[in-house]
Amino acid sequence: MLPADDPEAVLANKIILSLRSVIDPEIRKPIMDLGMVDGVKMDAATGLAKVAIKLTIVGCPAADRIEGDVRAATLAVDGVTDVEVAVSVMSPEQRKALTAQLRGSRVSGSRFGPDSLTRVYAITSGKGGVGKSTVTANLAVALAARGLRVGLVDADVHGFSIPGLLGIPADATPTKVGDLILPPVAYGVKAISIGMFLTAEQRGTAVAWRGPMLHRTVAQFLTDVFFGDLDVLLLDLPPGTGDIAISVGQLLPHAEVIVVTTPQPAAADVAERSGIVARQTGQRILGVIENMSGLLQADGSTLDIFGRGGGVETAKRLSAGQDETVPLLGSIPLSIALREGGDTGLPIVLGSPEDPAAAAILTIAAQLATRSRSLAGRSLPVAVR
Numbered sequence: 219m220l221p222a223d224d225p226e227a228v229l230a231n232k233i234i235l236s237l238r239s240v241i242d243p244e245i246r247k248p249i250m251d252l253g254m255v256d257g258v259k260m261d262a263a264t265g266l267a268k269v270a271i272k273l274t275i276v277g278c279p280a281a282d283r284i285e286g287d288v289r290a291a292t293l294a295v296d297g298v299t300d301v302e303v304a305v306s307v308m309s310p311e312q313r314k315a316l317t318a319q320l321r322g323s324r325v326s327g328s329r330f331g332p333d334s335l336t337r338v339y340a341i342t343s344g345k346g347g348v349g350k351s352t353v354t355a356n357l358a359v360a361l362a363a364r365g366l367r368v369g370l371v372d373a374d375v376h377g378f379s380i381p382g383l384l385g386i387p388a389d390a391t392p393t394k395v396g397d398l399i400l401p402p403v404a405y406g407v408k409a410i411s412i413g414m415f416l417t418a419e420q421r422g423t424a425v426a427w428r429g430p431m432l433h434r435t436v437a438q439f440l441t442d443v444f445f446g447d448l449d450v451l452l453l454d455l456p457p458g459t460g461d462i463a464i465s466v467g468q469l470l471p472h473a474e475v476i477v478v479t480t481p482q483p484a485a486a487d488v489a490e491r492s493g494i495v496a497r498q499t500g501q502r503i504l505g506v507i508e509n510m511s512g513l514l515q516a517d518g519s520t521l522d523i524f525g526r527g528g529g530v531e532t533a534k535r536l537s538a539g540q541d542e543t544v545p546l547l548g549s550i551p552l553s554i555a556l557r558e559g560g561d562t563g564l565p566i567v568l569g570s571p572e573d574p575a576a577a578a579i580l581t582i583a584a585q586l587a588t589r590s591r592s593l594a595g596r597s598l599p600v601a602v603r
Contacts, residue, residue: 229260236291244400265299274395317396336448338473344488346457349509350478354454355383359565360583362406369445372411374456385563398444433465467499474504486531493536506533511549548582
């Protein structure tokens with residue numbers, strides 16, 4: 219704060235307080251806390267305020283919005299009739315200090331370790347085509363709509379689809395501040411996907427990577443992407459029991475796994491395998507979601523196009539020999555609106571919340587939203603003096 223011994227200093231201090239309401243739309247923190255306000259000067263006689271701000275990078279995509287918000291916050295102060303905003307860019311040293319501040323005490327490694335209060339859900343399936351990514355995207359949006367801070371990692375590197383399901387443009391490129399990556403935000407969900415780093419030509423070809431490259435990609439998503447403080451982190455895993463499932467088990471052994479399957483009884487065989495791999499890496503299976511559980515008819519009956527009982531059978535098999543029963547979290551019926559929402563990038567939980575499929579997803583999200591990580595067994599940053 220500036221000395222409060224003259225009218226100009228008083229007004230400048232009021233402007234500084236008002237600027238605390240301006241949030242960087244990508245980092246989601248006040249620009250005052252990020253060191254982006256470089257100075258405030260006030261001419262009480264003319265009512266002209268001069269505010270200097272420093273953007274994080276050259277060509278910052280949020281530049282116009284930040285400048286507009288700074289201008290509005292300054293003009294909201296009584297006594298200010300006009301404002302000049304001087305925009306510059308942080309020096310490499312300032313940017314390095316900012317990234318260190320955002321990382322906090324964590325120099326390297328995932329911020330979602332065992333001591334984190336973020337609940338981590340890994341969504342998996344035994345095989346492709348069961349609607350796992352669609353379910354994951356809608357769960358993320360439903361949780362965000364409930365007021366939770368939600369992050370989503372598209373770990374299905376070979377078959378990434380999360381950007382399209384969330385309506386994120388194909389050419390949307392995450393902003394980088396130093397070595398930190400700022401994920402795009404859609405419907406309140408901070409999402410990251412390998413598809414955001416590919417050129418138009420690359421998106422038209424296959425991502426042909428082997429195990430080590432896949433492991434490094436997932437590790438980088440968990441380390442270098444700045445999600446901020448999250449209540450929930452979801453990972454959309456590729457189907458099956460391959461390299462990424464094992465890598466996620468190694469990187470996030472405390473993650474809870476949700477298995478997505480279909481009603482077809484034979485699907486329980488392959489769905490069970492994905493759960494077994496999760497247990498082998500130390501993860502806990504939270505429950506099973508049955509997708510495509512049936513097509514509701516006009517007369518209220520259900521047409522079981524893909525059979526019946528696969529979700530219950532999968533949960534039963536995964537519960538066998540365990541101290542804790544694995545529940546069926548919910549069954550999602552077939553829905554044209556669910557499919558259309560995936561094509562248009564508007565999740566059904568927002569576009570058609572009255573649809574039975576949306577209702578089922580919202581019910582599952584409600585179960586996940588009310589759970590919180592226990593502090594038992596974890597170290598806390600408390601010092602005894």
